[in-house]
Amino acid sequence: MISDLSDGTLERLLHAAEDGVRDRRKAEVRQLELLLAWADLHSGDPQAEPGAVPVRFGGPRLISLGGDGTPEVADLALVEMAIARHEHVLSTRGALADAFDLRHRLPQTWAGVREGHCEAWVVRRVARMSRTLDRHQIRIVDEAVAAALDQAPSRILAIAEAKVIEADPVAHQARIDKNQAQKGVWYPKPRPGSQVDHTDNADNTAGVGTVFARLDEADALAHQEAVEDLAAALAEHADVPEGAEPLSMDHWRAEAFAMLADPAAVLAFLNGINDTSEVEEVAQQPSRHPRNPTAELIVHISLTDTGALGPLARVEGLGPRLLTQVSDLLGRHTTITVQPVIDLHTGRSVNGYEHPTDVKHRTQLRTVGDVFPHATGLFNRNGRPPDHDHTIAYDKHGPPGQTGDHNDTPLTRHHHRAKTHVPGYTVMQLGPDRWIWGTPHGLYRLVTGGGTRPITQAEYQVHAHQAVTLACDLAA
Numbered sequence: 001m002i003s004d005l006s007d008g009t010l011e012r013l014l015h016a017a018e019d020g021v022r023d024r025r026k027a028e029v030r031q032l033e034l035l036l037a038w039a040d041l042h043s044g045d046p047q048a049e050p051g052a053v054p055v056r057f058g059g060p061r062l063i064s065l066g067g068d069g070t071p072e073v074a075d076l077a078l079v080e081m082a083i084a085r086h087e088h089v090l091s092t093r094g095a096l097a098d099a100f101d102l103r104h105r106l107p108q109t110w111a112g113v114r115e116g117h118c119e120a121w122v123v124r125r126v127a128r129m130s131r132t133l134d135r136h137q138i139r140i141v142d143e144a145v146a147a148a149l150d151q152a153p154s155r156i157l158a159i160a161e162a163k164v165i166e167a168d169p170v171a172h173q174a175r176i177d178k179n180q181a182q183k184g185v186w187y188p189k190p191r192p193g194s195q196v197d198h199t200d201n202a203d204n205t206a207g208v209g210t211v212f213a214r215l216d217e218a219d220a221l222a223h224q225e226a227v228e229d230l231a232a233a234l235a236e237h238a239d240v241p242e243g244a245e246p247l248s249m250d251h252w253r254a255e256a257f258a259m260l261a262d263p264a265a266v267l268a269f270l271n272g273i274n275d276t277s278e279v280e281e282v283a284q285q286p287s288r289h290p291r292n293p294t295a296e297l298i299v300h301i302s303l304t305d306t307g308a309l310g311p312l313a314r315v316e317g318l319g320p321r322l323l324t325q326v327s328d329l330l331g332r333h334t335t336i337t338v339q340p341v342i343d344l345h346t347g348r349s350v351n352g353y354e355h356p357t358d359v360k361h362r363t364q365l366r367t368v369g370d371v372f373p374h375a376t377g378l379f380n381r382n383g384r385p386p387d388h389d390h391t392i393a394y395d396k397h398g399p400p401g402q403t404g405d406h407n408d409t410p411l412t413r414h415h416h417r418a419k420t421h422v423p424g425y426t427v428m429q430l431g432p433d434r435w436i437w438g439t440p441h442g443l444y445r446l447v448t449g450g451g452t453r454p455i456t457q458a459e460y461q462v463h464a465h466q467a468v469t470l471a472c473d474l475a476a
Helices: 010-041 075-084 089-104 107-114 120-129 139-147 153-167 169-180 217-236 249-259 263-274 277-282 323-330 357-367 413-421 457-475
Strands: 062-064 072-074 184-186 212-214 299-303 309-315 319-322 387-389 409-411 426-431 434-438 444-448 451-454
Touching: 010 075, 010 089, 010 107, 010 120, 072 075, 075 089, 089 107, 089 120, 107 120, 107 139, 120 139, 120 153, 139 153, 153 169, 153 309, 153 319, 169 319, 217 249, 217 263, 217 323, 249 263, 309 323, 319 323, 357 387, 357 409, 387 413, 409 413, 426 457, 434 457, 444 457
Parallel strands: none
Antiparallel strands: 062 072, 184 212, 299 309, 309 319, 387 409, 426 434, 434 444, 444 451
16 A cells, blocks of 8 residues: 555556556455345244234334345334434345345355446446346356446446346346337426526527437337437538538437427428439449338347247347347338358458458457456447457568458557557457456456456566467467
C-alpha cells in the first residue's frame, strides 16, 4: 500500500490500483459471506421456540428468499443485520436472496467470484435473472457463466440471458406472449412547467413532443429500417447553407419519423428525388430503399447432442432469440438469400497489406468485440467497424502471407490509437482468437474469447515464446 500517493511511481500507482480492485472484490464477497453466516445461525423455525408469539399475532416466521433449492431464514432476524449494513431491511433481504442463489444454485459461479474473477454485482444480477428456474434448469446457466467470468460485465449478462432462455424456452415464450398483449403507443402530455424547466434538458418540452411505443420486434425493426432510409434520403437532399454545419442524423431521423404520419408526403418526396439525374446515377449501385428494404441477419445456431437444432439462436445486434422469433423476423421479407455457412475453424492469408473482407468477417465473428484488454466494445451491424491492425507490423519487404487470420488484431479506434501512439504497448497473437498484451508500465494480460485474465511477467514470457514459435511456423 502506498501511504503517500504523491510519492508513488507510475508502476507503483498502477499496481496499487490493481490491488485495490482485488481488495474491493474480496470485501464485497466478504459482505455476502457474512450475510450467509448470519442466515445460517437463524435457519431454525422460530415458531418452534418455547413461548414463541404465533405468526397470526406478528411473531417471527421462516421465509424463502432465494430460488428453488435455497434454505429459509427467520424474517425478523434480518432487521438487526440491516442496521449493521446501514440499509433498509428490504435491501438486506435482496442481498441475502442473491447470496443464497449463488451458494446453492450457482456454485461454480460463486467459486469464481470468491477467487476474484468478477464483480459481485454482476453475478448478483445473474442470480436475479435466473431465480425463476428450478434447481435442475439453472445448471446450464451456472456452467456457462462460470466459464465467462473473465469477460466484461455486459458479455457475462448476455451469456446469462441466453442460458436462462435456453433453460426454459416455454417460460420465455410465455413472456413473449404476455408482452405481445401489452403493445401500445403513447403520446404523453407535458407536465405543467416543463417548457421552462432547465434542471434537466431531457425533461424540457418546449417545442418538442415525446412518443413511446411497444411493438412486435419484427415491426419495430421494419419501422427502424424505414426511418433510417428516409432519414438518409432527407439528409442527402437537404439544402445546407455554405459554411454551416450539417444537421445530425438524430435530427433527420426525427424528421423522417414525423414525415411517416403523412404517407402521401413521403411518396411525393421519394418520387421527386427518384426523378433527379443524381438519383438515377446512384440507382445503378446497390442501395437500401424504403419501398424495398433490405436487412442482414447473422444467426449463430448450435446443435444438441442428438444433432438437432437447439431451441435458441443468437442474432448479431439483437441477442438471444427463440428459433420461432428468428422465423418471424425472416418472414417479413418476401425475398430471402441464405449465405454460405462460415466455418470459423478455417484460416486464410494473402500477400497484400489490406485484410480481405472474408478474413475481417471471420475475425469479428470469432472475437465478437474489441480484443484490447478489458474492452467492452462489441462489433455488430449498428456499430463502427473495427480497425483490423496487423499484430506483427506489416513489412512490405517481408515474407508472403503476412496478412490473414493469424495476424489480425481487431480494435476500436481509440484503443488502436493507444497501441500505435503510446510507446510501450506490446501485443502478440497465439492463434486466431488469443492475444497477450503488455502495457508501458508492466501490466500483462491474456485476452481470449473467454475474456481478459491478468498474467504475471513470467507467464507473459512463456506465452511470448509460444507466439514467436507460431509466427515462425506460419512464415515457413
